[in-house]
Amino acid sequence: xxxxxxxxxxxxxxxxxxxxxxxxxxxxxxxxxxxxxxxxxxxxxxxxxxxxxxxxxxxxxxxxxxxxxxxxxxxxxxxxxxxxxxxxxxxxxxxxxxxxxxxxxxxxxxxxxxxxxxxxxxxxxxxxxxxxxxxxxxxxxxxxxxxxxxxxxxxxxxxxxxxxxxxxxxxxxxxxxxxxxxxxxxxxxxxxxxxxxxxxxxxxxxxxxxxxxxxxxxxxxxxxxxxxxxxxxxxxxxxxxxxxxxxxxxxxxxxxxxxxxxxxxxxxxxxxxxxxxxxxxxxxxxxxxxxxxxxxxxxxxxxxxxxxxxxxxxxxxxxxxxxxxxxxxxxxxxxxxxxxxxxxxxxxxxxxxxxxxxxxxxxxxxxxxxxxxxxxxxxxxxxxxxxxxxxxxxxxxxxxxxxxxxxxxxxxxxxxxxx
Numbered sequence: 001x002x003x004x005x006x007x008x009x010x011x012x013x014x015x016x017x018x019x020x021x022x023x024x025x026x027x028x029x030x031x032x033x034x035x036x037x038x039x040x041x042x043x044x045x046x047x048x049x050x051x052x053x054x055x056x057x058x059x060x061x062x063x064x065x066x067x068x069x070x071x072x073x074x075x076x077x078x079x080x081x082x083x084x085x086x087x088x089x090x091x092x093x094x095x096x097x098x099x100x101x102x103x104x105x106x107x108x109x110x111x112x113x114x115x116x117x118x119x120x121x122x123x124x125x126x127x128x129x130x131x132x133x134x135x136x137x138x139x140x141x142x143x144x145x146x147x148x149x150x151x152x153x154x155x156x157x158x159x160x161x162x163x164x165x166x167x168x169x170x171x172x173x174x175x176x177x178x179x180x181x182x183x184x185x186x187x188x189x190x191x192x193x194x195x196x197x198x199x200x201x202x203x204x205x206x207x208x209x210x211x212x213x214x215x216x217x218x219x220x221x222x223x224x225x226x227x228x229x230x231x232x233x234x235x236x237x238x239x240x241x242x243x244x245x246x247x248x249x250x251x252x253x254x255x256x257x258x259x260x261x262x263x264x265x266x267x268x269x270x271x272x273x274x275x276x277x278x279x280x281x282x283x284x285x286x287x288x289x290x291x292x293x294x295x296x297x298x299x300x301x302x303x304x305x306x307x308x309x310x311x312x313x314x315x316x317x318x319x320x321x322x323x324x325x326x327x328x329x330x331x332x333x334x335x336x337x338x339x340x341x342x343x344x345x346x347x348x349x350x351x352x353x354x355x356x357x358x359x360x361x362x363x364x365x366x367x368x369x370x371x372x373x374x375x376x377x378x379x380x381x382x383x384x385x386x387x388x389x390x391x392x393x394x395x396x397x398x399x400x401x402x403x404x405x406x407x408x409x410x411x412x413x414x415x416x417x418x419x
Contacts, residue, residue, distance in 0.1 A: 029056075029057030029058060029059060030057060030058045030059070030307050030310045031058075031059050031060075031061060032058065032059070032060045032061070032085045032086065032307055032310055032311055032314060033061050033063065033084035033085050033086075034060055034061065034062050034063070034084060034085065034086055034087065034314070035062075035063050035064075035065055035070075035073075035074075035084045035086075035087035035088065036062055036063075036064060036065070036087065036088040037064070037065050037066065037067045037070050037088055037297075038064075038066070038067050039331050039332075039333070040088055040136075040137075040297065040331065040333070041062060041063075041064035041065065041088075042064065043327070043330045043331050044062060044318075044327070045062055046330060047317075047318070047323055047326065047327065048060050048062070050317075051313075051314060051317045054317070055310070055313060058310050058313070058314075060314060063084065067090075070089075070090075071090070071093060074087065074089070074093075074097070074102075078097075078100060078102045081304065083102065083302040083304050083305075084302065084305075085301065085302065085305040085307050085310075085311045086299060086300060086301045086302065086305065086311045086314065086315065087299075087300060087302070088136060088297045088298070088299060089133065089297060089298055089299075089300055090297055090298075091121070091124040091125065091133070091135065091294065091295065091296055091297060091298045092124070092365065092371060092372060094124060094125050094127065094132060094133045094298055094300065094367075095127050095367035095368065095369055095371075096369040097132075097300065098127040098128075098130075098132045099127075099369050101303065102302055102303060102304075103132045103133065103300040103301065103302055103303060104132070104300070104301045104302065104303045104305075104308060105130045105131065105132055106130075106131040106132065106134065107308070107312060109312070110134075110312050110315065110316060112316075113134050113315070113316065113319055114131065116321070116337045116338060116339050117135060117336065117337065117338070118135070118138060118294065118336070118338060118359045118360065118362065120294045120359075120362035120363055120364050121135045121138050121294040121296065121336060121359065121362065122135060123294075123364045124294055124298070124364050124365075124367070125298050127367060132300065133298035133299060133300040134298060134299050134300075134315055134319060134336075135296060135297075135298050135299075135336035136296070136297050136298055136299045136318060136319070136336055137296050137297055137324075137327070137328075137331075137333035137334055137335065137336055138294065138295065138296040138334050138335070138336045138359055139261040139262050139263070139295040139296045139333075139334055139355075140261065140292045140293060140294055140295050140355065140358050140359050140362050141191055141192075141195055141259050141260060141261050141283075141292055141293070141295070142259070142260075142261075142280055142281065142282055142283050142292060142354055142355065142358045143158060143257050143258070143259060143280065143281045143282070143283060144250070144257070144258040144259075144260055144264055144268065144278060144279075144280055145158055145256060145257055145258075145278060145279060145280070145281050146250065146253060146256040146257075146276070146277065146278055147277045147278055147279050148276070148277035148278075149172055149175065149176065149253055149256045150168065150172065150256060152175055153168060153171035153172045153174070153175045154171055155168045155171065157281070158257075158281035158282075158284065159284060160282070160284050160285070160288050160289050161284055161285065161286065161287060161288060162225055162284055162285065162286050164284070165284040166225075166228070166229070166232075166234070168182075169182035169183060169229070169234045169256075169257070170182070170232070170234070172256050173233065173234055176253055176256075178233075180253060180254050180255070181233070181234060181235055181236050181254065181255045181256075182229075182234040182235070182255060182256055182257060183229060183234055183235045183255055183256070183257040183258070184235065184236070184243070184246070184249070184250075184254075184255040184257070184258050184259075185226070185229060185230070185235045185259070186238065186239050186240035186243070187237065187238065187239045187379075187382075187383040187386060188239040188240055188241070188379065188383070189240060189379070190375040190376065190378055190379035190382075191259060191293070192226075192259045193222065193223075193226050193378065193379060193382050194293055194365070194375055194378070195259065195283055195290075195291075195292050195293065196222040196225060196226055196290075197214075197218075197219050197222040197223075198290070198291045198292060198293060198363045198365075199218070199222060199283075199285040199286055199290040199291055200216065200217075200218020200219055200221065200222060200286075201218050202216035202217070202218045202219065203216075203366070204219065204365070204366055205366040205368060205374075205403070205407075207411075208414065209366045209367065209368045209407070209410070210407050210410050210411040210414060211400070211403070211404050211407060211411070212374070212399060212400035212401075212402075212403030212404055212407070213400070214378065214396045214399040214400050214403065215393075215396040215397055215400050216396075219396060220392050220393055220396050221286065223382065223385065223392035223395055223396060224392040226382065226386075227385055227386055227392055230386045235255075236255075237386060237387070239383075246258065246260075246264075246267075247267055247268060247271040247272060248271075250268070250272070250276075250278070251271070251272045251273055251276050259283075261295060262332065262333070262334050262352070262355060263332070265280075265332065265349075265351045265352070266332050279350065279351060279354075280351050280352075280353075280354040280355065281354055282354050282357055282358050282361070283358065289357070289361060290361070291361050291362060291363040292358055292361065292362055292363075293362065293363070293364075293365050294359065294362040294363075294364060294365075296333075296334070296336065299315045299318060299319075301315065319336070319337065321335070321337050321339045321340040321343075322340075324336065324337055324340040325340050325343045325345055325346060328340070328345065328346055329345055334352065334355055334359075338356075341356055368407065368410065370406045370407055370410070373406050374402075374403045374406055374407075377399065377402040377403065377406070378399050378402075378403075381395050381398045381399050381402065382395065382399075
C-alpha cells in the first residue's frame with residue numbers, strides 16, 4: 001500500500017471526538033460506524049453533514065485509527081466480530097480482507113462506481129473476478145526532481161529511458177561534486193526497487209501467484225539497474241534512518257531525484273527554500289515512460305454490517321466527483337475518479353499533473369495476502385546485493401527462494417483444492 005502519512009495527534013483528537021459522539025443519543029435512525037485513518041479520519045467529517053442532510057435518519061460516527069495500528073486493529077475486530085459498518089483500507093489489504101471473508105461484494109445497485117476509474121487502481125479491489133472495494137483516493141510514486149540542478153547539468157526535462165536517465169544522473173553528479181549524489185534510494189524501502197521491477201514484461205509472481213518470478217529476465221534487469229546506481233556512486237549506500245530529513249537534504253542538493261508520492265508536495269512547499277526549483281516527473285522505463293504501483297486507499301463495506309444499503313450510500317457519496325474535488329482541496333488527496341481531475345482546482349497544480357499520467361501507466365501488484373511480506377524480503381536481499389553479497393542473478397534466486405517459502409501454504413491449499 002501507499003497510504004498518506006499518519007497525523008498521530010490529529011488522529012488521537014479525532015478518536016476522542018468520536019468516542020464522545022458515540023455516547024450521545026442518536027434516536028431511532030440508522031447509525032453507521034466508519035473507521036478511517038490519519039489525515040482522512042481528521043477531515044472526512046467536514047463532508048458528512050451534507051450526506052446526513054441528504055439521507056434523513058442516517059448518522060455517521062467516524063473513529064480514527066493510526067495507520068501504524070490499523071491493519072492489526074481490523075484483523076482483531078474481525079476475529080472478535082466487532083468490525084464497523086465500513087472502513088478505509090490500504091488497497092494492498094483488500095485481497096487479505098477478502099480472503100478471510102470479511103468484506104461485501106459490490107452490489108448491483110452500486111455498479112455505476114465501476115466506471116470513471118483508473119483501471120490498475122480499480123483492479124486492486126477486484127479479487128477472483130469480484131469487486132469488493134472501491135478506490136477512495138489514489139496515489140503512486142514518481143520522481144520529485146530538482147529542476148534547477150537538472151538544467152545546470154544540461155537537461156531541460158527528465159529523460160524517459162533508463163539509459164538516458166542514468167546519463168543525466170552522471171551529468172548532475174559531475175556538476176554537484178563527489179560529496180553529493182544524483183538520487184536517493186533508501187536501502188530499507190522496497191518501493192523504489194518495486195517500481196523498477198514493474199517496468200518489465202514479466203509478472204513478479206507466477207503459477208497463479210503461488211511462486212516467485214523474480215528470476216525472470218526483466219526483474220534481473222531491474223536489479224542490475226538498481227545496483228548500478230550505487231556501484232557508480234549515483235546513490236548513497238544508506239537507509240532512511242541515516243538521513244536527517246528528506247526535505248533538508250533535497251533543499252541543499254545532496255540529491256536531485258527522489259521517489260515519493262503526492263503527500264510530499266505539501267511537505268516540499270512548506271519546507272523548501274523559496275529559491276529552490278523542483279517539480280514532479282514520470283518514472284523512466286527501459287524503453288520509455290515506465291509503470292509504477294497503484295497506491296492509495298479504498299472503501300469497503302463489511303459483511304457483518306446490518307446497514308448494507310446505507311453503507312453503500314455513503315460510499316457512493318464519497319465517490320461523487322464533486323465531493324472528491326472538495327476532499328482534494330481539504331486534504332491534498334488525489335481523486336480516484338479521473339473525471340474529477342478535470343476540475344480547475346485540481347489541474348491548476350503543476351506538481352499534480354505528472355501523477356495523472358503515471359496513474360494511467362500504473363500496473364497492479366500481485367494480490368496474494370503474503371505480498372507485503374514478500375516485498376520486505378525482496379528489499380532485505382536487495383540491500384545485501386548492494387553491499388556486495390549477491391549479484392543480480394543470485395539475488396533474484398534468493399528472493400524467489402524466500403517468496404516460495406512464504407507462499408508454501410498457498411500452494412498446498414491449491415493442491416488440495418481449497419484455495
